[in-house]
Amino acid sequence: MTAPTAHTLTIGQPLPDFTAEATSGLQVSPATFKGKKTVIYFYPKDSTPGCTTEGGDFRDLFAEFQAANTQIFGVSRDGIKSHENFKAKQGFPFELISDKDETLCGIFDVIKLKKLYGKEHLGIERSTFLLDENGQLLQEWRKVKVPGHVQAVLDAVKAIS
Numbered sequence: 001m002t003a004p005t006a007h008t009l010t011i012g013q014p015l016p017d018f019t020a021e022a023t024s025g026l027q028v029s030p031a032t033f034k035g036k037k038t039v040i041y042f043y044p045k046d047s048t049p050g051c052t053t054e055g056g057d058f059r060d061l062f063a064e065f066q067a068a069n070t071q072i073f074g075v076s077r078d079g080i081k082s083h084e085n086f087k088a089k090q091g092f093p094f095e096l097i098s099d100k101d102e103t104l105c106g107i108f109d110v111i112k113l114k115k116l117y118g119k120e121h122l123g124i125e126r127s128t129f130l131l132d133e134n135g136q137l138l139q140e141w142r143k144v145k146v147p148g149h150v151q152a153v154l155d156a157v158k159a160i161s
Contacts, residue, residue: 008109009129014136018103022073022095023083033135037070037160039153041128041144042110046078046086046096050126050146055090057150062093064154068161069133075099076124110142128153132160 009015015030022028032038041058043051058065058072065072072094078086083096097104105111105124112125126144130153131137139156141149 009107009137011137011140014134015131016107018107020097020099020104021080022097023080023087024095026095028073028095028097030135033071033131035133037068037133037138037157038131038135039065039070039072039128039157040075040097040104040108040131041072041126041153042075042105042108042124043126044124045076046082047089051076052086052090054126054144054146054150055086055092057146058094059090059092061150061154065157068154068157070157073097075104077102077105108140130156 015033017030020028041054043054045051055074062072074094075097077099079100080098083098087096099105102111108127108129110125110127111122113120114123114125125142128141128144128149129137130139138160141153
């Protein structure tokens, strides 16, 4: 992966240059997001309950996103092997991006101080971003709660279609 210029993406801005590895041998860059609306959702870890539910919701509504000319990418810090296993086990029809060096996490500013069992650690805050056909940020959802979230994203996509 190549490191981007350090800044946080804001509404109306295009993605800065980067490259990242995704499932199915895909190399992802800003050019990947041109020509279709794109949903990029960040989740903490493969094969954990909330992340499995969220991915499953995107899977279950995938055809409706496609009908709205929208592609979906999931992102976490897990490696490609973990992503490939997670994708296959859950039957995800979309690609998962490996962000081990936190390049995309930095662009979207999703690494936050979290508490788990009384201990603090830095981790991915569940977040979703909607890009337009030119790769510009249209909308963001932060501190996502999984129930109903994917439907809300789909409703936003349909509202701009």
